[in-house]
Each structure stands twice: as structure tokens, then as C-alpha cells.
Amino acid sequence: MPIGISLIHELRMRGNRNAIHVYHCLGELSAQSQRLLIDTDPLVLIFDPCTELVAEKNFTVELALDFRNFYLKPLALYHTKLKDTLIIDADCILFDDPTKLWQTEEYKSTGTLFFHDRVITTTSYLNGRHYYYAREESTLQELLRTWPYSDFDTTYNLSAYVLNSVSYNMRSDHEQDSSIVAIDKRRAKKPMEVLWRLITHQRFKTKYSWGDKENFWLAYELSHTPYSFSPHACAATGYVHENETRTVCGEIAQYFPTMDKIPKLLHVNGNALINPYRKTNPINGYSMALNSTRLDELLQHIPKYISPRSIRESTLNIPRDKSIPNECNYVDGAEYVPEDFKSHLQWRIQKTFDIASALDAFRQIYT
Structure with a gap:
């Protein structure tokens, strides 16, 4: 709570005046904690999508409990009605107003801006190793090959980005750092459909991501929707x-x-x-x-x-x-x-x- 509240102060100190939506799952935030957040800033709103989805019978309680972790972030993105969005970890330390990302050429072009993660060269997550007809492949390669594209009216057709990525070429376990994610939801209909499948089904089947982070760019890659990464390394x-x-x-x-x-x-x-x-x-x-x-x-x-x-x-x-x-x-x-x-x-x-x-x-x- 102290880190989250201090981030709200930091955003305002950096000149940001946008609405701030805080997410929790199945009443994780006490009434006292919610009051503290709301009293911090008049533009703070609090949402509990897990409770909504259980009430609508779209989630069981058991499934909802599996979102009391990093996976609440992609669920928040799926849930929000905001158009230009920024998902920001509470422990981000900001040196500029992050909404400036919306003015970059990358964001204007694709409605996305993602950041690269560390390069870690073991054999887990995206870089886990498997065999397909005696040929070694990574978890990422397997996911891209076996994804049910027809469910989303697409076919297997990898982007130039993923073909050249360090993760696809088995040089790193991770591709995306999700401490800040910028997405224009007006241009994200298909990626949101894929994101829902990833976070409610695929993650329980395949261990492709440390926490939530790979789900954002994968939702775009698997839906064949253009996306942008920062040109810079982590x-x-x-x-x-x-x-x-x-x-x-x-x-x-x-x-x-x-x-x-x-x-x-x-x-x-x-x-x-x-x-x-x-x-x-x-x-x-x-x-x-x-x-x-x-x-x-x-x-x-x-x-x-x-x-x-x-x-x-x-x-x-x-x-x-x-x-x-x-x-x-x-x-x-x-x-x-x-x-x-x-x-x-x-x-x-x-x-x-x-x-x-x-x-x-x-x-x-x-x-």
C-alpha cells in the first residue's frame, strides 16, 4: 500500500493528471485501504473484476483466486473501459510522465509500446526445451506452432519481429518486461480475445511466462496484430x-x-x-x-x-x-x-x- 500510494504522488509530481484505476481481486483491498487510496487523489477509481466475473458466472471462485497475483494486470487491461491505457507496476520509479509514451511514433503507428526484459540464457519459460518429431524446439516455438489459430479466424504466420527475436531464436527465457505497458484498446479487439484465452486457459497448460509479462506481446503476435517494442535493450x-x-x-x-x-x-x-x-x-x-x-x-x-x-x-x-x-x-x-x-x-x-x-x-x- 505505501508503494502504491507513493506512486500516485509521483505521477502527479511528474505532471500527470489522468484517471488512475486501481485493481484488486475478490476484495483483496480492505475498506480502509480503499478509502486511503481514494483520499489520496480525486481521480482514483477502484475495480474488482474478479468479483464481477464470478457474479456473472464467467469465473468460478477457484479460477478467480488464480488472479490474485501478477495475472491481475492483463485481466485489468481486458476489463478497463479506458481507451489509451498504461499498466504500471506500483514499484515503478518514474523519471518522466509515462503518458508521453502515447506521443511516440511507435504508439501512434500500432497502438502499442512494449519494453524488453533482461536476457537470461537458461532453458525455462519461453526458452524451455521440447522435442517435436525429433527436432528440438523452445516453449515459444511450440506455443506458436500449436496455437488454435482457427478459433480466431487466423492461420500460422509468424511476424518478422518474432522470427528475429532473441527468445524465438533460443537465446533468452524472456522477451517482455511488463512493468510499464502502453496499449490503445480502440485498436485491440483481436488481441483482447487472444489475451483472454491466454490468461484463462493457456497459462494453466503451458509454462511460457514468469508471471504475466509475456501475455501482452503474445496476444498481438498470436492475433497477427501489429505491435511495437522499444528499440532499446533493458x-x-x-x-x-x-x-x-x-x-x-x-x-x-x-x-x-x-x-x-x-x-x-x-x-x-x-x-x-x-x-x-x-x-x-x-x-x-x-x-x-x-x-x-x-x-x-x-x-x-x-x-x-x-x-x-x-x-x-x-x-x-x-x-x-x-x-x-x-x-x-x-x-x-x-x-x-x-x-x-x-x-x-x-x-x-x-x-x-x-x-x-x-x-x-x-x-x-x-x-
Whole structure:
């Protein structure tokens, strides 16, 4: 909750004045939490599509419970009546108003703008390995080959993008980072039909995605609808690897998807940089005990380095051995973070802690 509320403040601080729709599933947000969100900004609206779909008998309760996770994001996209949409993770740290993405040539052309994920070269998710008539193929290749195209009045016909992608060519487990997704729903009728099939059926059959992220671009690819990715590779912000001085390791960062001479940082997907609560398990468990030492810890560990803007290419720099963690951009270069990076991180961290402290005091009074 503190991270989400601080994101609302950050959006307004960046000049954004659009409606903000917050989604939850089967009453996940308490009445108190909903009131806090609504009181934060007059343009906040809260939706529970799971409860609606169960009431309409389009979901069983069991199926709805499977959306109390990352998959709520594509369900929110399917549900929303907004036209120009941005799906934004609560732990995004914004360095510009993300609605500027709607003004890019890519978005104007296709009504989409997607961002690339890290390149991770194991054999899972999109890059899982299978055999088809004694020929090895990846999970992505299998999904594209076996998709029921006729159900959507299409045929097997792969785009130039996917044929040249690192994931299709078995060089990475992942293709899309979904921390920010831009979609014009006016041009998304067929992709939304495919998206519904992916998130309500296919994901239970095929393990092709870590969380929700691959479903967005796949909905366009499988429906043969044009789509756009940023030309830039995913960047990293954090520390320089001790044995590889041209390798930055840390949180995902994305540059604004233009070819301007001076690169502009758009956002960092930085839960670990701003979360006031300590992680208690590797997936998504946190201790709700607020500790002032955590604030000092976050302020002291604001990243100093970022990998430079680079073009996403099929020729990749692959680590020589497993000593380079997955969160590293191997030999992509290392630069100091932009001038306003530290001061903005300090602002977001402090804002998040102020909100967490207020919530903690409220709980102590009323429990």
C-alpha cells in the first residue's frame, strides 16, 4: 500500500493528471485501504473484476483466486473501459510522465509500446526445451506452432519481429518486461480475445511466462496484430560487478524509447530500492514490521551506476560462466546515474516511509 500510494504522488509530481484505476481481486483491498487510496487523489477509481466475473458466472471462485497475483494486470487491461491505457507496476520509479509514451511514433503507428526484459540464457519459460518429431524446439516455438489459430479466424504466420527475436531464436527465457505497458484498446479487439484465452486457459497448460509479462506481446503476435517494442535493450541500475568493470548489476531500468541524442531514463522497476518492509521469502513475502534502520539502509544503497542505452540485438554478450548473476547486464558498459537520480530516489523512499509510518500508527490505534 505505501508503494502504491507513493506512486500516485509521483505521477502527479511528474505532471500527470489522468484517471488512475486501481485493481484488486475478490476484495483483496480492505475498506480502509480503499478509502486511503481514494483520499489520496480525486481521480482514483477502484475495480474488482474478479468479483464481477464470478457474479456473472464467467469465473468460478477457484479460477478467480488464480488472479490474485501478477495475472491481475492483463485481466485489468481486458476489463478497463479506458481507451489509451498504461499498466504500471506500483514499484515503478518514474523519471518522466509515462503518458508521453502515447506521443511516440511507435504508439501512434500500432497502438502499442512494449519494453524488453533482461536476457537470461537458461532453458525455462519461453526458452524451455521440447522435442517435436525429433527436432528440438523452445516453449515459444511450440506455443506458436500449436496455437488454435482457427478459433480466431487466423492461420500460422509468424511476424518478422518474432522470427528475429532473441527468445524465438533460443537465446533468452524472456522477451517482455511488463512493468510499464502502453496499449490503445480502440485498436485491440483481436488481441483482447487472444489475451483472454491466454490468461484463462493457456497459462494453466503451458509454462511460457514468469508471471504475466509475456501475455501482452503474445496476444498481438498470436492475433497477427501489429505491435511495437522499444528499440532499446533493458538496462540495469545498481552496482558494478567486482570482476567485470563494464557490467552493471541491479534493478531493471528502461530508457525512453526514442533515438534522441541524449538518452532519457523513463523508469526503474525498483521494489528493492523503495520498499519499507523487509523481504522474508524469495517470492513475495514481507515483514510488515516497520523499522527505522530500513530507511537508513535504503538511503545508503541508492544506485550509483546504470548501464548505458543500447539497441536490442540478436547478437548478445553472454557471460563466460555462472559467476555473473541474472540481474547483470554483461559488459554492456557502466555509467553514473543521471544527475537527478539520487535526489528523486531519496524523495520516493521518504514518501513511501512517511505513508508506511502513518499506516502503522493507524493500525496501532485501531487494533
